Amino acid sequence: MAARAGRTRLWVLIEHPGPWPASAPDGVLPDAVTDAVDAARSDVRVLLIRRARRRHIERPLCILAWSDGIRSWMREGSLGDYGELTDLPFETIAAGTEPAFGRPRRTPVFAVCTHGKKDACCAELGRPILAALTSSEDADAWECTHVGGDRFAANMVVLPDGLYFSRLGADSARDVVDAYLSGILALPHLRGRAAFSLPAQAAEHAARRAGGITAVDALEYLRETAAPDSDSTTVEVHLAQRRFRVVVRAGEPQTPFHHGCGAGAQVAWHRWTVEELQEVSKGSPG
Known part of the structure; x- marks a missing residue:
């Protein structure tokens, strides 16, 4: 499992209530958005995120998280519609330039893959993890679309560092999050650092x-x-x-x-x- 994190430096997290088809985010976001991301760089990844309790979203949240493995930053803002994302200069953002979008974000994001339409493992093993983490006030945990590595489910990505943690259960996920928030990496579950x-x-x-x-x-x-x-x-x-x-x-x-x-x-x-x-x-x- 170690050293199998898909390479990504810029993460674009977009709140979307679902349903999520197997192709998501393709087929969900406007084509102009996915085209703009694809035209930027290969190390950009778009994830749809959601709260299980929020099925109607008036102004979707967008979180940009970037890391080169050493340095990192995050910004967040609300969208009037998904088409606004085409205004973002993805190429320069992916290179590490922090945009004026939204506001700086300091709280880490714990993105748990629950993308069952992509692979049943993700939903079956990911949702109990999400339930365990959302019961804690310390962890800002979200469901997300496919992050890769179905065989390693349940999978969680911690942003902005882009750290993959895998083969998690409810108890081990809480342990990983508690350790991270205390400044410690749980090496037995660390799959890799996506920036590298x-x-x-x-x-x-x-x-x-x-x-x-x-x-x-x-x-x-x-x-x-x-x-x-x-x-x-x-x-x-x-x-x-x-x-x-x-x-x-x-x-x-x-x-x-x-x-x-x-x-x-x-x-x-x-x-x-x-x-x-x-x-x-x-x-x-x-």
Whole structure:
């Protein structure tokens, strides 16, 4: 499961009461909106969100959340209609420029995939998670459309950091949220940081485990270098003023399996192999 978060830097969360077809957000939002997003960058993801208790929305909420893995910001505002989203400069926002849209948002978002029309696993396993989190006044939890990784359900994305947590139950989801709000990452359920490539996600995860570093804000620097004529990647990671050098590569494909709860072909994935992990030095990065 580790290092399998789909790459995303800009998240566009749009309140929509449903119903959500399997293709959502496509087929729900105006074509001009999805075209504007698609024309921006590949690392932009649109999620529809909703509160289970709100089935009529006069002015939908829109939340923009951006992170490059180190820096992050969020903004939120209300929409008169969904077509207003075409006025947003998605290309510059995706590059990290914070827009004038709405107002800054400081409270993290916990987006739980419950997109049953996309895959039954998401609804069956995601809704109990949502129910567990909405009973807490500390967690701003929302239902959302597909975030990827049906096999890892229940899935939750924490924004603005873009952290995927997976294979959650009601109790473990509360534990993950409580830990995050206390500044701690629950590594056993951490699937990856969406702002990074898969090798970089694997390296951060491995370095955190090796160093026993779980602070949310510990990550200070990350740089990856692909080896020429090789499938290995060297990643330099600075965590809590400690430096790690991690070499990872894609392992051999695993036994094919059926992915998710719906119909579909079998897939064969690989696990990430850590070929080398070395703590280079301690002290301030520089």
